[in-house]
Amino acid sequence: MNIDEFQVRGKEMIEYICEYLRTLEGKRVTANVDPGYLRPLLPKEAPAKGEPWDAIMRDVDSKIMPGITHWQHPRFHAYFPAGNSFPSILGDMLSDAIGCIGFSWAASPACTELETIVLDWYAKAIDLPPEFLAEHKSSKGGGVIQGSASECILVTMLAARTQAIRTLKEQDPNTEDSAFLPRLVAYCSTEAHSCAEKAAMISLVKLRVLEPDEKGSLRGKRLESAIREDVANGLVPFFVSTTLGTTGSCAFDNLVEIGPVCKLYPNIWLHVDGAYAGNAFICPEMRPLMTGIEHADSFNTNPNKWLLVNFDCSCLWVRDRVKLTSALVVDPLYLQHARSGESIDYRHWGIPLSRRFRALKLWFVMRSYGITGLQKYIRNHIRLARRFETLMRRDKRFEITNDVRVGLVCFRLKENDEINQELLANINASGRLHMIPARVMGKYILRFCVIKENATDDDIDYAVDVIEEHATEVMLAHYE
Ligand code: PLP
Known part of the structure; x- marks a missing residue:
């Protein structure tokens, strides 16, 4: 062609x-x-x-x-x-046409510099603590676009692992790094995304998966008692992965309690995963859900989930970028350049060397919608999730099983799991609506997420009608 x-x-x-x-x-x-x-x-x-x-x-x-x-x-x-929108698609088209591979500043200066600037913009828009910005010359922090939240959690866990091993090595300099691994332990809740488990598998460290409270929120006391127990057994706690907006039910871990617990242990790196719900913090009224973020060492959210940006675009901010890069730096001559000391080389901030110009689509979206346009989009989804919740509560056959705070509603028929499984299977087989299940706090639930950019009341009403219709069918089949 x-x-x-x-x-x-x-x-x-x-x-x-x-x-x-x-x-x-x-x-x-x-x-x-x-x-x-x-x-x-x-x-x-x-x-x-x-x-x-x-x-x-x-x-x-x-x-x-x-x-x-x-x-x-x-x-x-x-x-x-x-995430999907026309400005984002156009951004990706242009990125594909430019076709640069921005692993270092010299490999395409605008690719690197726009990423740093747009991540500062976004950090400010969601009101992250200023230490996460790269804006000031003296700043130790900064943001980077990763391919996925899974990568964000993996690279921060690797960074924390490097820090912990360094500390242990100070007391025991002749021991091989890998010999410390059996002592390292990370933490998350049962409601954390499975990518935390995968990160621990790859990192060859133990992961303690803790029970959250009845709302699905990991609490400080639970974490503290696990850490104390592990320390008493000679283990070294080094990483806590928390979630703001869990995948199953959009529960929020309690950072206000967890943060000070982590501070008691010098090696612990506190990561906060807001893959979906983190984007909602662009609306000031949602920020109470991120209270305690000042304790975090790193935070990620995916504009490619809930900010109209096409996959892939997962934003990660760290408080101390040297701690991140020291786990990931390799520096062959063919990748070095004359301006290394003066610029960011994003190849040191993640696993792949090659990187697409992903900042372009985020920049296009932020500029063409503006902060107010993006707030409007998020608020509409939250409003529609509440509408769905209200309509479903009116039908006494159903129960709502989560606190609806963002765009996700979890519900089930007040029946056994088998009937709920059948309900979901029938709805999905009809091709009229698509939802997935989750098991949250031991219960099989159906998840309804508001997805479409310009979703309307009619879309919600249609969904409720389809669900109710299928519920009637399933109940009749079981009770007749
Ligand atoms: N964390 C949370 C809270 C998620 O909901 C998800 C996926 O839905 C992930 C992490 C994994 O995201 P990714 O596909 O970007 O790795």
Whole structure:
């Protein structure tokens, strides 16, 4: 494809995208295919000769689209939102066209500098403590875009592990680093995302998974007694992963209590994962939910979940960037450059070397919506979640099982798990609505998340109707 053809096909692709998004509502929200559906539809080998573009696009329509779960569909209420907006798509298009690999400042100065600036903007917009900003020459902190919240938790755990091993080595300099690993212990709650468990697996450290209170919030006393017990047994607590807005039910750990407990132990790094709900702090009225953030060593939130930015864009801020990079620096000659000392080289802030120009789409979104536009978007979702909650509470067959504070409502029929599983399976099989379950504090629940950018009252009312209709069917089948 040459540039002239690209110009034509590019315009056609925009047309195709607009048509796709305009007509989404008429489609099933979930794919109605079985595993392995695609292999028989495609040739066994890649084509030896290039094919006409029209033929490729015909296959997109007839073979790929039937296997798509439509995350931007107005009836998609599963997981958390997959951020998406036109300014963000355009930002990614431009990033792809520039095609730079911004691992160091010299590899593309604007790519690095825009990332630092936009992360400062966002940190201010959600009112993070000033120590997390890179703005001032004397600042030790700063922000970076990672590919996912899982990476944010992994790299902060690795950084904390390095710090802890360094301290242990001061007393025991002849011991190999790896010999300290069996003594290191990290903490999270049963409600934390499974990526905390994965990070501990990769880091080869113990993870103590603690019971939160009845609201799903990890409390200081519970953490303190676990830490005391571990210290008495010769272990070294080094990392606490907390969550503001858990995946299952959007519960908030109690940072006001947890922070001071962590401060009692010099090696403990306190991480705060706000992958979804952290974006809500752009609204001042939501900030009481982040009280205690001043105790954190690091914080992450994903604009690619709830700030209209396409995947991937997970923002991580650290209080002390040297502590982060000291776990991750390798410095071969071919990656060095003359201005190293004067600039940030983001290759030291994460696992991959290569990095896309992801700041562009976040910058486009922040500039085109403005803070007030983004607040409006978040507030609309919260309002609609409350509407859903109110309507569901009116139907006495259901119970609401979480405190609805952001865009997620958890509910179940006041029946056994089996009936609730059947309800969800039937709704999903209908293709009219898509939700996922979770097990929260031992209970099987259905999760309803407000997802669509401009979701309306009608979208919520429709969802309630579908759920009630299926509930009636399931109950009749069981009790007749
Ligand atoms: N943390 C929380 C609270 C989440 O809800 C999720 C995913 O939904 C994650 C972490 C993992 O996110 P990612 O897919 O960006 O790794």
